[in-house]
Amino acid sequence: MNKKVAIVGLGFSGFGTTTPDLSYREMIFEAATRCYEDAGGIHPQAIDSFVASSEDFMEGISIADEYVPDQLGAVLKPVHSITGDSLQGLASAMMQIKTGQQNIVAASAFSKVSNLSHHEHLVSYATDPVYIRPFNENPYFIAGLEMNRYLHETGTTRDQCAKVVLKNRYNALKNPGACYGARLELEDVTGAPALSYPLGIYDMSGHLDGAIVVLLASEERARELTDKPVWIKGIGWATDTPNLDSRIEGMGSAVYAKLASQQAYRMADINNPFNEIDFAEIDDTFSYKELQHLEALNLCGPGEAGRLLELGCFSPDGDIPVNVSGGSLGAGYLHEANGLQRLMEVILQLRGEAGPRQLLDVETGLAFAWRGVPTATGAAAVISTRP
Amino acid sequence: MEDTIKVAGGTGLTADDIKSGKIFLTEDSLDCAYAWDTGVAVNRYLAELKQGKIIATRCKKCKRTMLPPRLFCELCFIPCSNWQYVQDTGIVNTFSICHVHWDATRIGKDEKPHLPAVIEIDGASEGMGIMHLLGEVDPEEIKIGMQVKAVWKPEAERTGSIIDIKYFKPL
Numbered sequence: 001m002n003k004k005v006a007i008v009g010l011g012f013s014g015f016g017t018t019t020p021d022l023s024y025r026e027m028i029f030e031a032a033t034r035c036y037e038d039a040g041g042i043h044p045q046a047i048d049s050f051v052a053s054s055e056d057f058m059e060g061i062s063i064a065d066e067y068v069p070d071q072l073g074a075v076l077k078p079v080h081s082i083t084g085d086s087l088q089g090l091a092s093a094m095m096q097i098k099t100g101q102q103n104i105v106a107a108s109a110f111s112k113v114s115n116l117s118h119h120e121h122l123v124s125y126a127t128d129p130v131y132i133r134p135f136n137e138n139p140y141f142i143a144g145l146e147m148n149r150y151l152h153e154t155g156t157t158r159d160q161c162a163k164v165v166l167k168n169r170y171n172a173l174k175n176p177g178a179c180y181g182a183r184l185e186l187e188d189v190t191g192a193p194a195l196s197y198p199l200g201i202y203d204m205s206g207h208l209d210g211a212i213v214v215l216l217a218s219e220e221r222a223r224e225l226t227d228k229p230v231w232i233k234g235i236g237w238a239t240d241t242p243n244l245d246s247r248i249e250g251m252g253s254a255v256y257a258k259l260a261s262q263q264a265y266r267m268a269d270i271n272n273p274f275n276e277i278d279f280a281e282i283d284d285t286f287s288y289k290e291l292q293h294l295e296a297l298n299l300c301g302p303g304e305a306g307r308l309l310e311l312g313c314f315s316p317d318g319d320i321p322v323n324v325s326g327g328s329l330g331a332g333y334l335h336e337a338n339g340l341q342r343l344m345e346v347i348l349q350l351r352g353e354a355g356p357r358q359l360l361d362v363e364t365g366l367a368f369a370w371r372g373v374p375t376a377t378g379a380a381a382v383i384s385t386r387p
Numbered sequence: 388m389e390d391t392i393k394v395a396g397g398t399g400l401t402a403d404d405i406k407s408g409k410i411f412l413t414e415d416s417l418d419c420a421y422a423w424d425t426g427v428a429v430n431r432y433l434a435e436l437k438q439g440k441i442i443a444t445r446c447k448k449c450k451r452t453m454l455p456p457r458l459f460c461e462l463c464f465i466p467c468s469n470w471q472y473v474q475d476t477g478i479v480n481t482f483s484i485c486h487v488h489w490d491a492t493r494i495g496k497d498e499k500p501h502l503p504a505v506i507e508i509d510g511a512s513e514g515m516g517i518m519h520l521l522g523e524v525d526p527e528e529i530k531i532g533m534q535v536k537a538v539w540k541p542e543a544e545r546t547g548s549i550i551d552i553k554y555f556k557p558l
């Protein structure tokens with residue numbers, strides 16, 4: 001059970017607000033082809049097993065699992081899906097190698113959210129039919145409740161949340177895979193129309209289509225396939241109660257992030273994340289989420305994230321650069337592929353392949369994803385250049 | 388459901404109990420709308436159907452002429468851009484006779500059953516074809532291996548859909 005697991009291939013495709021030129025199958029085929037080429041041109045016949053992360057409602061096909069194999073080269077192979085964020089899928093793929101059951105496993109996820117006419121409906125159907133749906137609200141009110149409580153409990157300010165938007169959308173200008181790069185002023189965000197108080201329209205990330213495939217391998221196979229492996233040192237995931245009115249630590253806290261990261265840190269033998277994590281790609285589906293998650297991930301103390309952000313601590317040249325890729329606010333929100341999108345930037349940075357936004361001297365990065373409103377599920381992965 | 392259902396050891400329920408609010412229920416109906424991008428392969432397939440033609444793609448490695456056409460061979464895992472027209476004739480690989488509607492109600496005495504069938508299309512590789520319907524045929528007469536031909540909708544009524552072919556009838 002102590003086998004080391006490396007990421008040996010990365011491929012992506014799409015990354016547009018709409019992608020009418022490709023079907024989801026063709027988009028994933030492109031991402032998979034790039035991934036396998038990145039892993040030394042491996043043919044999928046040599047891959048032992050495949051894991052996809054998806055949600056049937058997003059695809060409009062029930063038992064969408066059955067539509068996974070073709071575009072990954074997984075026909076007649078072990079295949080299964082995880083109804084969860086793609087970092088949970090990554091954990092599943094990793095475990096297959098750790099147990100010695102498989103040696104090479106692919107993990108994939110995609111978003112074709114542009115094919116949905118009313119994504120809000122699907123988010124609404126994720127709320128409890130007895131307790132929540134009868135109010136018939138736009139479901140993003142839940143983010144408004146969380147943000148308000150988080151600001152109240154920590155003393156974090158509205159402006160500090162807006163500054164997350166400024167940072168991430170500015171960072172995105174250096175990322176060719178980001179769709180929402182912009183140079184904004186504080187008033188652009190704070191003066192924008194309200195969504196669900198205190199949340200404004202710019203505090204929420206925009207939708208993105210795209211596909212990402214990564215290839216994992218045992219240490220032995222990794223050495224054969226690539227000379228630039230990065231290693232999954234730790235992984236963890238956790239889910240709070242679904243009850244909006246009785247979350248274990250209340251609406252202001254992201255306890256799922258705390259528990260998921262504790263599990264990942266323990267596995268990676270990390271005792272002081274602030275000193276041992278060089279940079280982080282963490283969920284910023286909403287502006288306040290980045291700050292709330294930073295605290296829950298123990299990258300700073302409770303209530304400190306906003307102030308440290310203003311000091312530049314999380315900027316590309318700061319102590320712990322956060323969302324150098326632009327995050328979801330700058331790059332666009334990839335839904336169940338959110339986790340692989342966060343992971344992708346960590347891989348590129350650790351390999352030194354991040355181009356104009358490359359960070360210097362990075363060895364260990366953290367990827368963290370949240371499953372979005374109304375969930376209380378998160379997954380974290382610690383990735384390092386050292387096995 | 389008007390009669391009381393007897394349940395051993397339980398309490399009987401009637402439809403009226405539910406209608407009158409004696410039993411609490413929460414109702415909701417889902418409203419989801421999707422418009423799937425067809426992409427390159429399916430787009431061309433549908434455009435050709437609108438023209439009254441069936442087109443396939445051919446894999447240069449395994450030499451399969453594949454229906455429905457795809458931009459990549461799922462077995463060889465290479466791109467396929469070699470388009471090839473195939474016939475609108477073929478043979479019945481397997482079929483069924485639907486005695487119930489989609490909602491499981493039985494079809495009426497005078498109603499004709501739907502006849503879904505897998506048609507191996509002439510010109511496509513063995514075992515490849517189109518899942519469609521049979522028509523202009525007595526269900527008793529259908530045989531696996533029977534030769535059939537597409538019956539197309541009039542050109543003006545075609546929309547670029549798999550049902551631009553109305554059904555396949557015996558040759």
Ligand SMILES: [Zn+2]
Pocket residue numbers: 446447448449450451460461462463464
């Ligand atoms: Zn082939």
